[in-house]
Amino acid sequence: MDHFLSPFAHVLSALLQPLLLLAAAPLLVAWIRRVKARLQNRRGAPLLQPYRDLRKLFAKEAVVARTASPLFRAAPYLVFAATLVAAGALPLLSLRLPSAAVADAIAVIGLLGLARFLLVLAGLDAGTPFGGMGSSREMLVSTFAEPALLLVVFTLAMTAHSTNLASMAQMTLNAGLVLRPSYLFALAALLLVAIAECGRIPVDNPATHLELTMIHEGMLLEYSGRHLALMEWAAQLKLALFATLIVDLFLPWGIAAGFAPGALARAALALTLKLGALGALLALAETVLAKMRLFRVPGFLNLALLLALLGLLSHVILEAAT
Amino acid sequence: MMAQAFAERLRTALPAVALTPRTESGLMPAMVITVAADDWAALGAAAHGLGARWSACWVDPEPDHWRAWVLYEQGGAYVLAQTVLDPRAPRLPSLTPVFAAADRPERAIHDLLGVVFEGHPDTRRWLRHQAWRAETHPLQPEQPLAGAPPARTPADVGYPFRRMAGDAVHEVAVGPIHAGTIEPGHFRFATVGEQALTLETRLGYTHRGVEKLAVGRDAAGLLRLAARVSGDSTVAHAWAACMAIERAAGCAVPPRALALRGLLAERERVANHLGDVGAIAGDVGFSFAQMQFGALRERWQRRSAERFGHRLLMDTLCAGGVRTDIDLEGTRALLQDHARLRAELAPLTAILLDHPSLEDRLVGTGVLSAADAQVLGCLGYLGRASGLTFDLRRDAPYPPYDRLPVRVPRYDSGDVAARMRVRLDEIGVALELMDTLLAALPPGPVSTHWEAPPAGARGLGLVEGWRGETLAFVRFGADGRVARYAPRDPGVFAWPALERLLPGNIIPDFPVCNKSVNGAYAGCDL
Numbered sequence: 060m061d062h063f064l065s066p067f068a069h070v071l072s073a074l075l076q077p078l079l080l081l082a083a084a085p086l087l088v089a090w091i092r093r094v095k096a097r098l099q100n101r102r103g104a105p106l107l108q109p110y111r112d113l114r115k116l117f118a119k120e121a122v123v124a125r126t127a128s129p130l131f132r133a134a135p136y137l138v139f140a141a142t143l144v145a146a147g148a149l150p151l152l153s154l155r156l157p158s159a160a161v162a163d164a165i166a167v168i169g170l171l172g173l174a175r176f177l178l179v180l181a182g183l184d185a186g187t188p189f190g191g192m193g194s195s196r197e198m199l200v201s202t203f204a205e206p207a208l209l210l211v212v213f214t215l216a217m218t219a220h221s222t223n224l225a226s227m228a229q230m231t232l233n234a235g236l237v238l239r240p241s242y243l244f245a246l247a248a249l250l251l252v253a254i255a256e257c258g259r260i261p262v263d264n265p266a267t268h269l270e271l272t273m274i275h276e277g278m279l280l281e282y283s284g285r286h287l288a289l290m291e292w293a294a295q296l297k298l299a300l301f302a303t304l305i306v307d308l309f310l311p312w313g314i315a316a317g318f319a320p321g322a323l324a325r326a327a328l329a330l331t332l333k334l335g336a337l338g339a340l341l342a343l344a345e346t347v348l349a350k351m352r353l354f355r356v357p358g359f360l361n362l363a364l365l366l367a368l369l370g371l372l373s374h375v376i377l378e379a380a381t
Numbered sequence: 382m383m384a385q386a387f388a389e390r391l392r393t394a395l396p397a398v399a400l401t402p403r404t405e406s407g408l409m410p411a412m413v414i415t416v417a418a419d420d421w422a423a424l425g426a427a428a429h430g431l432g433a434r435w436s437a438c439w440v441d442p443e444p445d446h447w448r449a450w451v452l453y454e455q456g457g458a459y460v461l462a463q464t465v466l467d468p469r470a471p472r473l474p475s476l477t478p479v480f481a482a483a484d485r486p487e488r489a490i491h492d493l494l495g496v497v498f499e500g501h502p503d504t505r506r507w508l509r510h511q512a513w514r515a516e517t518h519p520l521q522p523e524q525p526l527a528g529a530p531p532a533r534t535p536a537d538v539g540y541p542f543r544r545m546a547g548d549a550v551h552e553v554a555v556g557p558i559h560a561g562t563i564e565p566g567h568f569r570f571a572t573v574g575e576q577a578l579t580l581e582t583r584l585g586y587t588h589r590g591v592e593k594l595a596v597g598r599d600a601a602g603l604l605r606l607a608a609r610v611s612g613d614s615t616v617a618h619a620w621a622a623c624m625a626i627e628r629a630a631g632c633a634v635p636p637r638a639l640a641l642r643g644l645l646a647e648r649e650r651v652a653n654h655l656g657d658v659g660a661i662a663g664d665v666g667f668s669f670a671q672m673q674f675g676a677l678r679e680r681w682q683r684r685s686a687e688r689f690g691h692r693l694l695m696d697t698l699c700a701g702g703v704r705t706d707i708d709l710e711g712t713r714a715l716l717q718d719h720a721r722l723r724a725e726l727a728p729l730t731a732i733l734l735d736h737p738s739l740e741d742r743l744v745g746t747g748v749l750s751a752a753d754a755q756v757l758g759c760l761g762y763l764g765r766a767s768g769l770t771f772d773l774r775r776d777a778p779y780p781p782y783d784r785l786p787v788r789v790p791r792y793d794s795g796d797v798a799a800r801m802r803v804r805l806d807e808i809g810v811a812l813e814l815m816d817t818l819l820a821a822l823p824p825g826p827v828s829t830h831w832e833a834p835p836a837g838a839r840g841l842g843l844v845e846g847w848r849g850e851t852l853a854f855v856r857f858g859a860d861g862r863v864a865r866y867a868p869r870d871p872g873v874f875a876w877p878a879l880e881r882l883l884p885g886n887i888i889p890d891f892p893v894c895n896k897s898v899n900g901a902y903a904g905c906d907l
Contacts, residue, residue, distance in 0.1 A: 100673065188551075271891050347738075348666075352889070352890070353887060354887065
């Protein structure tokens with residue numbers, strides 16, 4: 060039946076999935092904040108608060124430093140666009156992803172790298188010390204995070220014989236519930252990388268007001284109004300993207316194979332539950348951990364790299380024959 | 382008497398100078414020594430030789446001549462040295478080369494009164510930012526209260542910060558406006574990468590002219606002002622001012638009032654320590670503890686508002702006593718509060734002290750060596766975390782502490798973790814003290830009538846505030862009006878300590894170092 064979908068529907072689905080993730084991203088952040096608040100014996104803000112914050116920021120005037128170059132103005136749009144396109148390569152509700160033909164895990168990593176590169180330049184652009192510190196620390200984190208992330212993808216790609224995310228998810232679905240050591244190592248590595256990539260505790264503290272300790276927020280300090288809204292939204296999307304990536308690669312069960320409404324509804328429900336559980340897990344981790352000292356971050360990410368490497372080795376040694 | 386012995390030792394150490402220690406009722410428990418301005422530095426060197434601590438310095442522009450005062454302390458014994466200055470050309474040898482702690486206070490005195498400290502290594506302005514002309518010293522008697530503000534305040538630029546030379550050295554400027562709801566202060570770092578080489582603080586942004594505003598007030602007006610020297614130390618400053626007024630007037634405060642003052646001071650200590658412990662955890666991203674301690678502090682302050690009329694306990698003291706009493710039901714409510722706080726603190730303390738992720742951030746961070754703490758005259762929790770346990774309540778007890786056993790915590794590691802532990806321990810000590818005070822609250826009135834002393838009467842107040850020894854000096858003029866009020870907040874000694882302990886740490890650890898030291902802004906800027 061899916062074969063009879065018009066090309067129009069294909070395009071629509073290619074656009075709709077990332078837009079859906081974009082729309083849901085603030086909700087995931089709100090959920091994490093809510094769970095954190097509960098764990099800290101607080102009531103917490105309503106789940107719509109991030110949406111209200113975005114609306115407020117979009118309505119505000121964007122103030123730009125006199126020392127800023129055009130790059131500073133362009134960066135929010137580019138960062139936002141790059142993150143959104145990266146989100147387009149992820150199967151969200153259905154494995155039938157029209158964009159899958161051109162976009163795979165390597166492209167996702169590349170697009171996120173592009174967004175980060177622009178963000179780092181924008182942080183340096185205004186010439187304030189906090190932006191510079193944030194940028195330098197972001198590069199420190201990425202230097203260790205990106206290789207680990209690539210290694211995770213390679214480990215899984217060796218099993219799936221593809222770096223296409225839809226194929227990798229399909230492969231996991233087909234194989235059923237098999238306990239692969241390589242997957243366990245890769246999952247652990249990806250969780251650590253995701254925390255670092257998304258600037259969460261213990262690597263970075265998204266809720267801090269202390270400029271001197273900031274990484275991601277430090278680069279955004281000079282931004283205001285719609286620029287800030289786009290940057291914030293892109294960061295929220297990145298968090299949702301990593302959560303979806305973990306779900307797609309390791310827990311794809313429930314995702315629809317085509318576009319049947321019933322299957323899509325089930326997929327939406329399953330995804331909501333899975334993202335909610337991941338968010339709650341993150342909130343728990345952020346509650347019981349303090350932020351680590353900056354110079355421990357490389358060690359933290361080296362652990363991720365080591366885990367990914369172990370995953371790769373265990374695939375070669377234990378699983379390659381099958 | 383301890384002070385007499387200290388004065389005697391000073392006299393022996395300075396055979397060339399004829400010192401005649403005497404007592405003055407208003408300035409008790411300190412012994413007063415009069416020296417010539419020329420012997421000022423020699424006396425300082427002798428005090429330093431005896432291991433004394435430089436506690437405070439102030440200059441009093443009396444009608445016919447100016448008088449400079451310096452307070453030394455050793456083992457709980459106080460000696461107050463004074464000398465007379467020529468108001469037309471006030472000059473005094475600087476004590477900074479001997480006592481590093483005297484550095485900024487002397488610069489402040491120069492800025493406010495124009496006293497030239499000969500031999501002071503640092504002649505930059507301190508409190509007087511660009512809005513004042515070079516020849517204007519706002520605290521001089523002939524200067525108008527409102528000052529002479531320029532039509533347009535010049536931008537606060539061009540302060541000659543100490544510079545670090547070198548290829549990789551990067552200068553980072555932070556403040557005076559910060560992202561959090563904290564007071565204004567400028568921090569200038571020299572860094573190499575993430576490593577901090579030096580820190581220089583620049584304050585004065587909350588200068589309100591407290592000392593000038595005090596002139597001409599009556600006692601009640603002075604106490605309103607003293608309560609606002611620093612909002613977090615309102616009881617400490619008000620009590621010190623009360624003590625100074627009462628000593629000057631020879632007024633005996635009823636025992637119930639003294640016990641209630643002790644209760645209020647301990648409440649202030651607990652509230653601030655609760656907030657600080659939470660904030661230290663929050664600064665390293667452990668917001669769980671921050672939220673729990675924030676909630677405890679909030680409940681504590683609401684109880685303060687309910688029982689004593691003000692969240693921060695402002696204006697709860699008056700000359701001759703206190704303005705608030707507590708009934709039996711209130712006593713019971715407070716005792717229940719204490720028990721509840723103790724019960725709730727126990728598990729939280731266990732988490733704070735045994736949390737690897739927190740330990741990683743706090744242990745070994747921002748170490749203030751005992752030697753540095755000693756040189757800089759650090760007080761309160763700051764000193765106690767570096768092995769200096771001086772506590773007025775124990776070492777020079779004043780009522781009601783003269784009847785109470787005060788346990789003073791001591792740690793020697795001098796790091797952020799130690800400063801947090803001192804605070805946690807002090808909360809426990811304060812709760813015990815309050816329990817004891819409430820259990821045996823003396824009956825009787827909470828205030829007494831007193832007569833303003835004659836012109837020229839002087840009083841000295843010394844109180845252990847939550848940051849440490851808090852001082853007030855008051856001299857009365859005619860009609861019971863205040864002619865001079867000189868407060869000294871213990872937070873003055875915290876900023877140089879912060880500058881001393883930061884180098885070698887990484888820049889992202891600055892906020893937690895700063896929070897653990899928690900110097901006073903308003904209390905320094907006056």
